[in-house]
Amino acid sequence: MYGRWVVPLERRRQIIGALLFSMATVVVFRLLLVEPTAWTAGAFYVWFNVFTLLLVSQFFLITGDLFDPRQAKRIFGFIAGGGLVGGAVGLGVGLGAGVGVSVGTMTTGGGGGSAVGDGDGVAVGGSVGVAVSVAVGVTVGSGDQARGFGAFDGVVARLDGFTLPLLLALAALLRFPNLITRGSWEADQGRDMLILRAMVRDGVVPLVGPPTSIGDLHHGPWFYYLLSPAAALTGGDSPLAVTAFIALAGIATVAVVWWLARQMGGPVAGAVAGSLAAVSVAGVESSTFIWSPNFIGLTSALSLAATWRAWTGGDRR
Secondary structure, eight states: OHHHHHTTSOHHHHHHHHHHHHHHHHHHHHHHTTSOOHHHHHHHHHHHHHHHHHHHHHHHHHHHHHOOHHHHHHHHHHHHHHHHHHHHHHHHHHHHTTOOOOHHHHHHOTTTGGGGOHHHHHHHHHHHHHHHHHHHHHHHTTTHHHHOOTHHHHHHHHTHHHHHHHHHHHHHHHHSTTHHHHSOOOHHHHHHHHHHHHHHHHOOOOSSOOBOSSTTOBOOTHHHHHHHHHHHTTTTOOHHHHHHHHHHHHHHHHHHHHHHHHHHHOHHHHHHHHHHHHHOHHHHHTTSSOOGGGGHHHHHHHHHHHHHHHHHHSOOO
Protein backbone atom coordinates (compact mmCIF):
# COMPACT_ATOMS: atom_id res chain seq x y z
CA MET A 1 0.00 0.00 0.00
CA TYR A 2 2.84 2.37 0.87
CA GLY A 3 4.62 1.61 -2.41
CA ARG A 4 1.42 2.19 -4.42
CA TRP A 5 0.91 5.54 -2.70
CA VAL A 6 4.43 6.88 -3.31
CA VAL A 7 4.95 5.70 -6.90
CA PRO A 8 3.45 8.85 -8.51
CA LEU A 9 5.49 11.16 -6.27
CA GLU A 10 8.91 12.53 -7.09
CA ARG A 11 11.39 10.35 -5.24
CA ARG A 12 13.29 12.91 -3.21
CA ARG A 13 10.15 14.85 -2.33
CA GLN A 14 8.52 11.63 -1.14
CA ILE A 15 11.56 10.58 0.89
CA ILE A 16 12.02 13.91 2.62
CA GLY A 17 8.26 14.18 3.25
CA ALA A 18 8.20 10.74 4.88
CA LEU A 19 11.20 11.58 7.05
CA LEU A 20 9.67 14.88 8.16
CA PHE A 21 6.41 13.08 8.98
CA SER A 22 8.35 10.48 10.97
CA MET A 23 10.16 13.18 12.96
CA ALA A 24 6.87 14.94 13.67
CA THR A 25 5.32 11.73 15.03
CA VAL A 26 8.38 11.18 17.25
CA VAL A 27 7.84 14.62 18.78
CA VAL A 28 4.10 13.97 19.23
CA PHE A 29 4.68 10.66 21.01
CA ARG A 30 7.41 12.25 23.10
CA LEU A 31 4.81 14.69 24.42
CA LEU A 32 2.02 12.13 24.79
CA LEU A 33 4.17 9.67 26.72
CA VAL A 34 5.28 12.14 29.38
CA GLU A 35 2.34 10.69 31.33
CA PRO A 36 1.59 7.46 29.44
CA THR A 37 -1.87 5.91 29.44
CA ALA A 38 -3.04 2.56 28.14
CA TRP A 39 -4.15 3.98 24.80
CA THR A 40 -1.02 6.09 24.22
CA ALA A 41 1.20 3.10 25.01
CA GLY A 42 -0.86 0.94 22.64
CA ALA A 43 -0.78 3.58 19.93
CA PHE A 44 2.99 3.88 20.35
CA TYR A 45 3.36 0.10 20.00
CA VAL A 46 1.38 0.06 16.75
CA TRP A 47 3.12 3.18 15.43
CA PHE A 48 6.56 1.74 16.18
CA ASN A 49 5.87 -1.32 14.05
CA VAL A 50 4.51 0.81 11.21
CA PHE A 51 7.46 3.17 11.56
CA THR A 52 9.91 0.27 11.25
CA LEU A 53 8.21 -1.01 8.09
CA LEU A 54 8.18 2.53 6.69
CA LEU A 55 11.92 2.95 7.19
CA VAL A 56 12.68 -0.42 5.60
CA SER A 57 10.47 0.42 2.61
CA GLN A 58 12.11 3.84 2.39
CA PHE A 59 15.55 2.28 2.37
CA PHE A 60 14.79 -0.10 -0.46
CA LEU A 61 13.13 2.66 -2.48
CA ILE A 62 16.41 4.57 -2.30
CA THR A 63 18.55 1.54 -3.11
CA GLY A 64 16.23 0.67 -5.99
CA ASP A 65 17.12 4.02 -7.54
CA LEU A 66 20.82 3.74 -6.78
CA PHE A 67 21.58 0.23 -8.11
CA ASP A 68 20.78 -1.63 -11.28
CA PRO A 69 19.59 -5.30 -11.07
CA ARG A 70 23.10 -6.69 -11.49
CA GLN A 71 24.45 -4.57 -8.65
CA ALA A 72 21.42 -5.30 -6.50
CA LYS A 73 21.99 -9.07 -6.74
CA ARG A 74 25.45 -8.60 -5.27
CA ILE A 75 24.58 -6.01 -2.62
CA PHE A 76 21.06 -6.66 -1.29
CA GLY A 77 21.91 -10.04 0.20
CA PHE A 78 24.86 -8.53 2.00
CA ILE A 79 22.67 -5.70 3.32
CA ALA A 80 19.93 -8.07 4.50
CA GLY A 81 22.49 -10.35 6.15
CA GLY A 82 24.03 -7.37 7.90
CA GLY A 83 20.62 -6.35 9.20
CA LEU A 84 19.97 -9.84 10.61
CA VAL A 85 23.40 -10.06 12.22
CA GLY A 86 23.06 -6.53 13.60
CA GLY A 87 19.68 -7.40 15.12
CA ALA A 88 21.08 -10.53 16.74
CA VAL A 89 24.15 -8.73 18.07
CA GLY A 90 22.02 -5.84 19.32
CA LEU A 91 19.74 -8.28 21.14
CA GLY A 92 22.76 -9.97 22.70
CA VAL A 93 24.19 -6.66 23.86
CA GLY A 94 20.83 -5.66 25.30
CA LEU A 95 20.37 -8.92 27.18
CA GLY A 96 23.96 -8.89 28.38
CA ALA A 97 23.58 -5.40 29.74
CA GLY A 98 20.33 -6.30 31.46
CA VAL A 99 18.27 -3.90 29.42
CA GLY A 100 14.70 -3.88 30.65
CA VAL A 101 13.25 -0.82 29.01
CA SER A 102 9.57 0.08 29.25
CA VAL A 103 7.86 2.74 27.17
CA GLY A 104 7.91 5.08 30.14
CA THR A 105 11.64 4.82 30.82
CA MET A 106 12.48 5.29 27.15
CA THR A 107 10.44 8.43 26.76
CA THR A 108 10.30 10.20 30.12
CA GLY A 109 13.52 9.46 31.96
CA GLY A 110 11.44 8.74 35.07
CA GLY A 111 11.36 5.65 37.23
CA GLY A 112 14.86 4.34 36.68
CA GLY A 113 15.96 6.01 33.49
CA SER A 114 19.62 5.62 34.41
CA ALA A 115 19.16 1.85 34.56
CA VAL A 116 18.51 1.64 30.84
CA GLY A 117 21.90 0.04 30.39
CA ASP A 118 24.77 0.26 27.95
CA GLY A 119 22.44 -0.58 25.07
CA ASP A 120 20.97 2.93 25.23
CA GLY A 121 24.43 4.43 24.87
CA VAL A 122 24.95 2.28 21.79
CA ALA A 123 21.59 3.54 20.48
CA VAL A 124 22.67 7.16 20.90
CA GLY A 125 25.96 6.62 19.09
CA GLY A 126 24.28 4.56 16.39
CA SER A 127 21.61 7.20 15.83
CA VAL A 128 24.34 9.65 14.81
CA GLY A 129 25.46 7.37 12.00
CA VAL A 130 21.87 6.65 10.98
CA ALA A 131 21.01 10.36 10.83
CA VAL A 132 24.00 11.16 8.64
CA SER A 133 23.61 8.16 6.33
CA VAL A 134 19.87 8.65 5.83
CA ALA A 135 20.29 12.35 5.09
CA VAL A 136 23.13 11.82 2.65
CA GLY A 137 21.18 9.02 0.97
CA VAL A 138 18.23 11.38 0.54
CA THR A 139 20.32 14.09 -1.10
CA VAL A 140 22.56 11.89 -3.22
CA GLY A 141 19.56 9.85 -4.40
CA SER A 142 19.90 8.33 -7.84
CA GLY A 143 22.44 10.50 -9.53
CA ASP A 144 21.13 13.18 -11.87
CA GLN A 145 17.49 12.38 -11.12
CA ALA A 146 17.94 13.06 -7.41
CA ARG A 147 19.86 16.25 -7.96
CA GLY A 148 17.01 17.71 -9.94
CA PHE A 149 15.01 18.62 -6.86
CA GLY A 150 15.09 22.21 -8.02
CA ALA A 151 12.74 24.38 -5.99
CA PHE A 152 13.27 22.57 -2.69
CA ASP A 153 17.05 22.70 -2.99
CA GLY A 154 16.83 26.40 -3.80
CA VAL A 155 14.72 27.12 -0.72
CA VAL A 156 17.05 25.16 1.55
CA ALA A 157 20.10 26.85 0.04
CA ARG A 158 18.60 30.30 0.68
CA LEU A 159 17.75 29.35 4.26
CA ASP A 160 21.08 27.62 4.86
CA GLY A 161 22.35 30.45 7.07
CA PHE A 162 19.38 29.98 9.41
CA THR A 163 19.42 26.18 9.52
CA LEU A 164 21.96 25.70 12.30
CA PRO A 165 20.46 28.34 14.68
CA LEU A 166 17.00 26.80 14.17
CA LEU A 167 18.33 23.29 14.80
CA LEU A 168 20.13 24.39 17.97
CA ALA A 169 17.00 26.18 19.19
CA LEU A 170 14.91 23.05 18.56
CA ALA A 171 17.47 20.86 20.35
CA ALA A 172 17.56 23.24 23.33
CA LEU A 173 13.75 23.38 23.47
CA LEU A 174 13.59 19.59 23.74
CA ARG A 175 16.37 19.31 26.35
CA PHE A 176 16.40 22.26 28.75
CA PRO A 177 12.79 22.76 29.97
CA ASN A 178 12.24 21.23 33.44
CA LEU A 179 15.73 19.77 33.31
CA ILE A 180 15.97 19.55 37.09
CA THR A 181 12.96 17.21 37.31
CA ARG A 182 13.21 15.23 34.05
CA GLY A 183 16.39 13.28 34.54
CA SER A 184 16.52 10.33 36.91
CA TRP A 185 18.41 10.50 40.19
CA GLU A 186 19.61 7.19 41.55
CA ALA A 187 22.65 5.65 43.21
CA ASP A 188 24.86 6.12 40.14
CA GLN A 189 24.13 9.84 39.92
CA GLY A 190 24.65 10.33 43.65
CA ARG A 191 27.99 8.53 43.53
CA ASP A 192 29.17 10.58 40.58
CA MET A 193 28.22 13.87 42.27
CA LEU A 194 30.03 12.86 45.48
CA ILE A 195 33.16 12.08 43.46
CA LEU A 196 32.90 15.40 41.61
CA ARG A 197 32.34 17.26 44.89
CA ALA A 198 35.43 15.70 46.44
CA MET A 199 37.37 16.52 43.29
CA VAL A 200 36.52 20.24 43.13
CA ARG A 201 36.44 20.88 46.89
CA ASP A 202 39.15 18.65 48.32
CA GLY A 203 41.34 18.05 45.30
CA VAL A 204 40.77 14.30 45.37
CA VAL A 205 41.42 13.31 41.75
CA PRO A 206 39.82 9.97 40.78
CA LEU A 207 42.06 7.52 38.98
CA VAL A 208 39.24 5.25 37.79
CA GLY A 209 35.86 6.08 36.35
CA PRO A 210 32.38 4.77 37.15
CA PRO A 211 32.11 1.02 37.74
CA THR A 212 30.59 -1.20 35.10
CA SER A 213 28.18 -4.07 35.64
CA ILE A 214 31.08 -6.53 35.24
CA GLY A 215 32.54 -6.98 38.70
CA ASP A 216 35.36 -4.58 39.55
CA LEU A 217 35.89 -3.38 36.00
CA HIS A 218 35.69 0.42 35.72
CA HIS A 219 35.32 2.97 32.96
CA GLY A 220 38.06 5.55 32.51
CA PRO A 221 38.16 8.67 34.72
CA TRP A 222 37.86 11.20 31.87
CA PHE A 223 34.12 11.37 32.45
CA TYR A 224 34.80 13.05 35.80
CA TYR A 225 37.54 15.27 34.41
CA LEU A 226 35.18 16.46 31.68
CA LEU A 227 32.40 17.30 34.12
CA SER A 228 34.61 18.91 36.78
CA PRO A 229 34.45 22.49 35.36
CA ALA A 230 30.64 22.39 35.48
CA ALA A 231 30.71 20.99 39.01
CA ALA A 232 33.22 23.65 40.08
CA LEU A 233 30.74 26.41 39.21
CA THR A 234 28.69 25.47 42.29
CA GLY A 235 31.37 23.84 44.41
CA GLY A 236 30.03 20.42 43.55
CA ASP A 237 26.70 21.11 45.27
CA SER A 238 24.36 21.37 42.26
CA PRO A 239 23.58 18.39 40.01
CA LEU A 240 21.70 20.83 37.76
CA ALA A 241 24.94 22.52 36.64
CA VAL A 242 26.43 19.17 35.67
CA THR A 243 23.25 18.02 33.93
CA ALA A 244 23.05 21.31 32.03
CA PHE A 245 26.61 20.68 30.77
CA ILE A 246 25.53 17.24 29.52
CA ALA A 247 22.51 18.86 27.82
CA LEU A 248 24.88 21.30 26.11
CA ALA A 249 26.90 18.32 24.87
CA GLY A 250 23.71 16.89 23.39
CA ILE A 251 23.03 20.17 21.61
CA ALA A 252 26.63 20.28 20.36
CA THR A 253 26.05 16.81 18.90
CA VAL A 254 23.31 18.27 16.69
CA ALA A 255 25.70 20.93 15.41
CA VAL A 256 28.42 18.38 14.56
CA VAL A 257 25.93 16.07 12.82
CA TRP A 258 24.62 19.02 10.79
CA TRP A 259 28.14 20.02 9.75
CA LEU A 260 29.16 16.49 8.80
CA ALA A 261 26.06 15.76 6.72
CA ARG A 262 26.29 19.19 5.07
CA GLN A 263 29.90 18.51 4.08
CA MET A 264 28.98 15.10 2.69
CA GLY A 265 25.71 15.87 0.93
CA GLY A 266 25.02 19.60 0.93
CA PRO A 267 22.51 21.87 2.74
CA VAL A 268 19.55 19.47 2.41
CA ALA A 269 21.52 16.61 3.96
CA GLY A 270 22.65 18.89 6.78
CA ALA A 271 19.10 20.03 7.52
CA VAL A 272 17.67 16.50 7.49
CA ALA A 273 20.47 14.95 9.58
CA GLY A 274 20.45 17.83 12.05
CA SER A 275 16.68 17.54 12.44
CA LEU A 276 16.91 13.80 13.08
CA ALA A 277 19.60 14.36 15.71
CA ALA A 278 17.68 17.20 17.35
CA VAL A 279 14.46 15.21 17.86
CA SER A 280 16.04 11.80 18.49
CA VAL A 281 14.32 10.29 21.53
CA ALA A 282 17.53 8.53 22.62
CA GLY A 283 19.52 11.73 22.08
CA VAL A 284 17.09 13.86 24.10
CA GLU A 285 16.87 11.28 26.88
CA SER A 286 20.64 11.00 27.18
CA SER A 287 20.90 14.79 27.64
CA THR A 288 18.81 14.93 30.81
CA PHE A 289 20.74 12.99 33.46
CA ILE A 290 24.27 12.26 34.65
CA TRP A 291 25.68 9.09 33.12
CA SER A 292 28.99 8.37 31.42
CA PRO A 293 27.57 6.86 28.16
CA ASN A 294 25.63 10.08 27.56
CA PHE A 295 28.66 11.55 25.79
CA ILE A 296 28.71 8.77 23.18
CA GLY A 297 26.64 10.81 20.73
CA LEU A 298 29.03 13.75 20.77
CA THR A 299 32.21 11.67 20.66
CA SER A 300 30.80 9.50 17.83
CA ALA A 301 29.88 12.58 15.81
CA LEU A 302 33.28 14.17 16.39
CA SER A 303 35.05 10.94 15.40
CA LEU A 304 33.04 10.69 12.17
CA ALA A 305 33.62 14.36 11.40
CA ALA A 306 37.38 14.05 12.00
CA THR A 307 37.54 10.92 9.83
CA TRP A 308 35.67 12.64 7.01
CA ARG A 309 37.90 15.71 7.29
CA ALA A 310 41.05 13.59 7.16
CA TRP A 311 39.79 11.57 4.20
CA THR A 312 38.62 14.51 2.10
CA GLY A 313 41.19 17.10 3.16
CA GLY A 314 44.29 15.00 2.82
CA ASP A 315 45.38 15.85 6.38
CA ARG A 316 45.66 12.55 8.28
CA ARG A 317 46.60 14.22 11.58
